[in-house]
Amino acid sequence: DGFRWGASLRMEGEHVYFRQAKTNYSRHMADEILLVRGDNGVLRVASEGERIHLEETREEAAEEARREREESRIVEMRERLGEAIRKAKAPLTSRKQLEGLVSGTQSIKSAAVTQMLSDGELVRVAGEGGSKAHFRLAVEVGNQ
Structure with a gap:
């Protein structure tokens, strides 16, 4: 042997x-x-301390990478939503209608709409002549 x-x-x-x-x-x-x-x-x-530190560093890096991927997906979703809102034929009166314009993960769509509203890119305008309030892109409202 x-x-x-x-x-x-x-x-x-x-x-x-x-x-x-x-x-x-x-x-x-x-x-x-x-x-x-x-x-x-x-x-x-x-040493045990070095192994623990390495594991913590890996976890932090993985979390940061996850956040970056999510933020990238939100940015892409904002662009897609903006284009879909421009092309919409009927007034969009709810967040659900906004989010329904594009396909994708619900949490990403919701985060994109929230960011667009908080950044002022998307605004809610009062209805005219008895119509409901609806969402419009800020650039469209400014051009009227």
Whole structure:
């Protein structure tokens, strides 16, 4: 029976992960071990504090990326809503009608309408001649 042992090092940014892939001489290694560079670049096992800090940093980065993706989707939705409002034939009297003009996630549509209203891009104008109040783009109201 020959010696059998296999391991791998995986790089992720500045961090290195060690995993024992196979062995005839010890139990299976379930998890990777985080290695960090010590003095002079020598790899060593990360302390508990270093592992916790890395996990917190990853979670913060993931949350920031999620927020950025959501904000990007809201910006895109605002553009789509603006175009749909310009093309609308009938007066839009409710948020539900506004949000129904475009397809997409309800929370993103709602956030886009809320931002458009708070930024003054979308305004509610009083109805004339007995008609209901309705929503218009601010640039359209200013051009009348």
